[in-house]
Each structure stands twice: as structure tokens, then as C-alpha cells.
Amino acid sequence: MPHFIGQPCLGVKDAACVSVCPVDCIHSADDEAMFYIDPEECIDCGACLPVCPVQAIFTDDDAPPEQERFIEVNANFYRERFEG
Numbered sequence: 001m002p003h004f005i006g007q008p009c010l011g012v013k014d015a016a017c018v019s020v021c022p023v024d025c026i027h028s029a030d031d032e033a034m035f036y037i038d039p040e041e042c043i044d045c046g047a048c049l050p051v052c053p054v055q056a057i058f059t060d061d062d063a064p065p066e067q068e069r070f071i072e073v074n075a076n077f078y079r080e081r082f083e084g
Contacts, residue, residue, distance in 0.1 A: 025043075036077040
């Protein structure tokens with residue numbers, strides 16, 4: 001997965017990243033506290049990075065250790081909502 005959304009998005013859920021994504025790979029649900037990036041759809045363009053007001057978007061290669069668990073959190077959101 002090229003990019004993922006981490007802990008800083010929890011409770012903020014600012015949709016600026018959604019509007020700039022050229023492949024529409026950032027989603028959430030009303031009952032969710034954050035947005036998630038679809039690991040299968042993200043094209044690693046980085047358009048979402050500069051618009052995130054809380055710097056919650058990371059690349060999987062450069063993730064701070066405390067954010068690494070969110071790689072799987074993002075992937076699980078799509079597995080549970082769209083595959084299960």
C-alpha cells in the first residue's frame with residue numbers, strides 16, 4: 001500500500017484528502033472516526049499529503065513506528081466493508 005491514514009485523523013475526519021484524490025480511493029462511513037485509503041486503488045500520487053490539516057497520511061515505507069498498525073487498519077476497513 002503506497003499511502004495510508006493514521007491516528008492523527010481519528011476524530012478530525014477532514015475530507016480535504018477525499019476531494020483531491022484522482023482515483024477516489026479515500027473513503028469512510030458515518031460510523032467511522034476517520035478516513036481510510038484503499039490499498040488496492042491508491043496510485044501513490046501523493047496529492048493527499050499536502051492537503052491533510054493534521055498530517056495523518058503516511059507512506060508505508062516511511063511510517064513512524066507508532067503509525068505502522070494503521071497500515072493494516074486501512075486495509076481491514078476495505079476488506080470488511082467491500083469484500084466481506
